[in-house]
Amino acid sequence: MPAAITAWSRHALYLLFMLPGLTLATWVTRTPALRDGLQASTEQMGMILFGFSTGAMLGILSAGRMITRHGANRMLRLGLLGLSGGLCVLAASSDLNSAWCAFAGLLVFGLGMGWADIAANIEGAAVERAIGAPIMTTLHGFFSLGTLVGALIGMAMTAVEVPLDMHLLALAGLSAAATLVLIGQAPRASEQPDAQQASGAEDVHWAALIKDRRLLLICLVVLAMALAEGAANDWLPLLMIDGHGFAQTTGTLIYMVFTLGMTLGRFAGAPVIRRFGRTFTLRASALIGTFSLALVVFCDVQWVAAAAVVLWGIGASLGFPLAISAAGESGTGSDQRVRLAATAGYLAFLVGPPLLGFIGEHFGLRLAMLPVLTLVAIAYVLASSLQERNGLQAETAASKQAG
Structure with missing residues (x-):
């Protein structure tokens, strides 16, 4: 492990993800x-x-240039203070x-989230490369713990x-x-010259990335799984209260x-990936998400x-970090x-709240979850397609890295 990435610096990054x-x-x-x-x-x-979605998208779109x-x-600090x-x-x-x-408050919050999210994921990916071990699902596990x-x-x-304000x-x-x-x-692995060279950012034009068919499929999976997570973050308490008749405190408990x-x-993700591989884990996550959303929508x-x-929650947990990796x-x-993949995820956050609202x-919050259910089911098909069209080479590489 490089001297700059100590055990405490990794722990600091974990806590910053929280x-x-x-x-x-x-x-x-x-x-x-608030409502x-x-x-x-x-x-x-x-x-x-x-407002949150708009701010987050602005943060995502401006993060790359500002991080460069x-x-x-520094952008992680600025983003977290923006929250x-x-x-x-x-x-x-x-x-x-x-x-x-x-x-306006949610716009500022979303802007900070966009900056912090991109900066933290870039730093996490750089630390993964530096130490030669997968930590992305654990990092996102700390986000979920938060x-x-x-x-x-x-x-x-x-x-x-x-009172809400207090x-x-x-x-x-x-x-x-x-x-x-x-x-x-916190570690600054992404700012080291060798990390910047490993990322290869200067060698690839955006137009080439958009033509990468595999990357685009991954982005669609990110969008679907981000919507599954974001819909819960935006609407779950109100969905349980208005859609299923729970009391306000119970809705928050759910x-x-x-x-x-x-x-x-997310904390259980690493051993599951190590045993079954990334594609199987992603497909299982999407399948669990589809089944659970169907119950929430249709069961009285x-x-x-x-x-x-x-x-x-279990179904949505691994989709985003797995697809980002x-x-x-x-x-x-x-x-x-x-x-690019994170931007696809934030498109879900941008379109999701007003569309679902x-x-x-007009039809109730339970039926508003139908688009989410549909996209997560599509993510299952896309994850299977990734394996079918690309064979087992990438899957084997991911499994070896997880090991």
Whole structure:
């Protein structure tokens, strides 16, 4: 292991991956309170959530150039501080009773998420190459662990009726303080000359990447699995409350169960990949996601729908990190491939909230999950197609790396 990548620096990176999940779950668990405070309809909530999607897409599209100029470490710090800033603006929207302020808060939050996500994934991929061991699913496991912790805190804050603004401001301060403490200890493997040469960013033009058929299939899988994860983050508490008749605290608890499924799935990912390979694991994730979403949409039994949420979390857990790793290893220009795949995922975050909100307003939130169900089923077919068209060579390489 290179001297610059110590055990503590890796742990610092793990903890930095937790912070976006913690802050994300902080406002997701309080969306019912935000909705009630603003007296917003389902369609209006979809447009408010569109602020997050818009900010995230702006962050994704601007991240590459800014990381090239300033480095992944600095952009990760800026992105994480942007998350805290977004929570502060969102807290102000609660006090001002302003939907536009809520939109602005989520826009800032999404911008920070886009910067932090791209920078963290590029740094994680560089650390993987430097130490010769797969850590991407573990890194994303810490993100999910952050959402689990945030959901637990959110459930407690909802149960004891802590005001929304106090909750958001407290978590914003905690996240900002942790960012400033940890960022100086994080690895900077992506900024080393040998890492930049290994990424091959200067050798590949974007036009060539877009013509890469395998990479495009991977991007479609990323889009579908990101939508499965993002739909839960945006709508799951309201889906359980409005669609299945659960109380507000119970709806938040069920979202916590989803984050638990995500966390368990990602931390268990490495041994599963090592035993069965990347393609099989990705297909199994999409299949589990399809089955669980079908139960949530079509089953009227409350406990079955709640139990299916666990499977939803497990099914969505590995799709995004597996596809991101596959994109980075699909050819030269690793950093650009990671950015392109992540951009495809954020397209789901961009289109998802208003689309699902519009469908939910007119047909109910349960039927609004049908597009998500359809795309995850397509991801299963695409994952199978990747294996069929590319043989077992890439699969074997992924399995050896996981080992």
